[in-house]
Amino acid sequence: MRRWRDESGAVLATSMIMLGLMMTMALAAFAYVDTQQQSSASERIRETSFNLSESLLGAQVFILSRGWPGTAANAYPSNCTTGVVSVRCPDAAAVAGAFGGPDVAQGITWSTRVRDNSSPAANFYSDAITASQPTYDANADGKLWVRAQASIDGRRRTLVGLVKVEEVTEAFPKNVITAGKFQTSNQGRKVIVDTKGNSAQAAPLAVRCLVLTSACLDYEANKGQVSPDTTQTGYTGGNALSPDALERLRDKAIANGTYYATGCPANPSGALVYIANGNCSYNNSAGTCCNTQAAPGMLIIANGTLSMTGNIVFSGVVYMANQQNSSSYILNLGGTVAILGAIAIDGNGGLSAGASGVNVVYDANVFSRIVSYGNAGIIQNTWREIPATS
Helix, strand or coil, rough: CCCCCCCCCCHHHHHHHHHHHHHHHHHHHHHHHHHHHHHHHHHHHHHHHHHHHHHHHHHHHHHHCCCCCCCCHHCCCCCCCCCCCCCCCCCCCHHHCCCCCHHHCEEEEEEEEEECCCCCCCCCCCCHHHHCCCCCCCCCCEEEEEEEEEEECCCCEEEEEEEEEEEEEECCCCCEEEEEEEEECCCCCCEEECCCCHHHCCEEEEEECCCCCCCCCECCHHHHHEEECCECCCCCCCCCCCCCHHHHHHHHHHHCCEHHHHHHHHCCCCCCEEEEEEEEEECCCCCCCCCCCCCCEEEEEEEEEEEECEEEEEEEEEECCCCCCCCEEEEEECCEEEEEEEEEEECCCCCECCCCCCCEEEEEHHHHCCCCEEEEEEEECCCCCCCCCC
16 A cells, blocks of 8 residues: 555656647647638638639629720729729629628728730730720720739639620611601602612612601602602501610710710711710711711611701611601701611601702611620630739
8 A cells, every 4th residue: 555655656757748648649639620720711711702703703794784985985994992982893882791701801802903905915814914905995896804803811812804795786677768757859850769779679668657648758759769669658667776775776875985965976977876865967068978888887866857968978877766756857868968778767757858869779788787785794715813913
């Protein structure tokens, strides 16, 4: 019994060694578990940063769908960040609300950029090259680079993609003239409306009025003023463009800087000119206006009237949406004006033509140029993550 109580033996030393080994193993296990937890948290934060970057990229592409920047006047901010308030940037409050949790509570920073893909950044993104490119579609190819970057607790992820805006060819009646009524002011034996032009076959001259009287179709039929004579009454095709199509073309004109809320431009030339409200009159004795048959345009007057005299030659489509709901002759052509393409007037509005010569010549090629902007989307195989330089 006395030996058992003797503390001078080796048992105490052995016990201390075992206790030390157990403590070392416990501390090692604790350190390992702590490291794994930190690694898991770090990976989780990195994934959250990635998800936030991807969300920002999608938000910026959606904004581009609603307002494609076709000119410098519609350029996007150099950088969209948490502190920038703009309709052309993702909303900071919405972004913060979509990403909650303890990781985000530590604080997030983010930015998006829109840049043109002008050479040498046409098909490959590099911060060093692309950052200095314009913030609108300067080369007019319908493509822009979008860069989105998010950082949470210092863990930064950056994504880029080349975005292309969809082009939508709008349906339009394939008539030489579509109107409520039609008349000529010339009594001579001459062609006023050439319904065939250089096309394979003649196109209809269609009016909505039902009774074949001078208040509906008023021209010298026995003098070949409409040749070949393809006149039709009782057109039931409705408006030439649907409200959605007209809105899409309006948005494109805004994007391209050819939208006029009130008043008329000095020259109606252009791929697409949209006049929301205006009674426009053009007289060009030099005959230098407007567009070419190789590159026809489209002139839209949503609410208003149009008069053309002199030697104007307009290649393309003239569309009078007649939102004022007029039953008068809201499009008047005089002199030696020539519309090479097609004309459409909604509702009961009419066309008056024919002073000195042929005023309308059908060209079937103009309809393919009635193109609006649709949605924007990332081009396949251009989406990627890049190492952020800033």
